Amino acid sequence: MHYRTREVVRVVTRRSYDCDVLVIGGGIVGLSTAYALTRAAPGTRVTVLEKESGPARHQTGRNSGVIHSGVYYRPGSLKARYAVSGAAEMVEFCAEHDIPHAVTGKLIVATAREELPRLHALVQRGRENGIAVRELCAAQLAEYEPEVDGLAAIHVGTTGVCDFTAVARRLAQAARAAGAEIRYGARVVRVDRRPDRGVAVLTAAGDVVRGRVLVNCAGLHCDEIARRTGDEPGARIVPFRGEYYELARPELVRGLVYPVPDPAFPFLGVHLTRGVDGGVHVGPNAVPALAREGYDWRTVRPRELGATLAWPGSWQLARRHWRYGTGELHRSLSREAFTRAVRRLLPAVREDDLVPTAAGVRAQAVLRDGTLADDFLIQETARAVHVLNAPSPAATASLPIGREVARRTLAALETAGR
Structure with missing residues (x-):
């Protein structure tokens, strides 16, 4: 079977292209890229392969639905630029397409004196990123949130909430209407990239699809797709x-x-989010998952776990942040401990107020030295564009990210044509 698979891929490389751009991944970034390609270069043949039976089944559809303002991110970084512009665009997109959303603003609350310098630093960072930030004393905080306890806070007015799954579905509809093909249930098991011939992929169903340029938006599996393409x-x-x-x-x-x-850590801590449905999400804490799609402790995939443990950066990361990680694990295993963490912000909460709901998994890129990639990471190689780090605020910033990936892809298409 192994030799037969190779033979199929080789035969297909001698045939005509099925598409100009082959996108792997039907989350919000992959679909935004397809949407941007069809708008920037009408007539470009785009095919999206998504292994699930519908869009947005992982990071896009398993988060708290926050449209982030960009207040946290390093000025000049892709995250800062795309979050600020992307937040405004996302609100406009939702309004235009009747997608549930609201611009609510948010509070960032200091509950201990040692947090006050970091709070003031966020004010400065927000202003450097062009975001209006209002500083609040404890009495002013109570006017916004009577049940929340804190020494001081800042209010960021451009933060909002929306239904990102609905956004992804609408992007898919718009891309299809412009001529893109989106195939669900198409899990990629092999990639054959030839710089002089294009890229051919084999799906688990035995289908072979050939494109001139590959775009890797595979989220939790993006590094694996890059390596299958022959890129490190x-x-x-x-x-x-x-x-x-x-x-x-x-x-x-x-x-x-x-x-x-x-x-020192890319996670925002346990927070409180009133969504578009009126419910309030509490969380998340962040613990190592035992599988790429390990949404609970029972889901263990030895091959994936082994690959994580074999990566030197995983051990460097654990050595550097073991104290933080121990606290997160404790809160994962103990609802009482999790409740205590929530009470720092919301003293009135009781343990029986917390009802478990769906978890998400963050696709966090870790470098060999254990450094957490803190910005979006896009790699260009021969006939391929790989999106290798796009966790939060990627959903917020998905429209400008999609345009950026599309721009690089069209440049790769032009190079391939030459």
């Missing part, structure tokens, strides 16, 4: 599960409430 991404995806609860008394929270984040 220089990083590995280390999956972190974010575990959420639903608040049984949503009346305790009016909007969005966040703690002051630890700048």
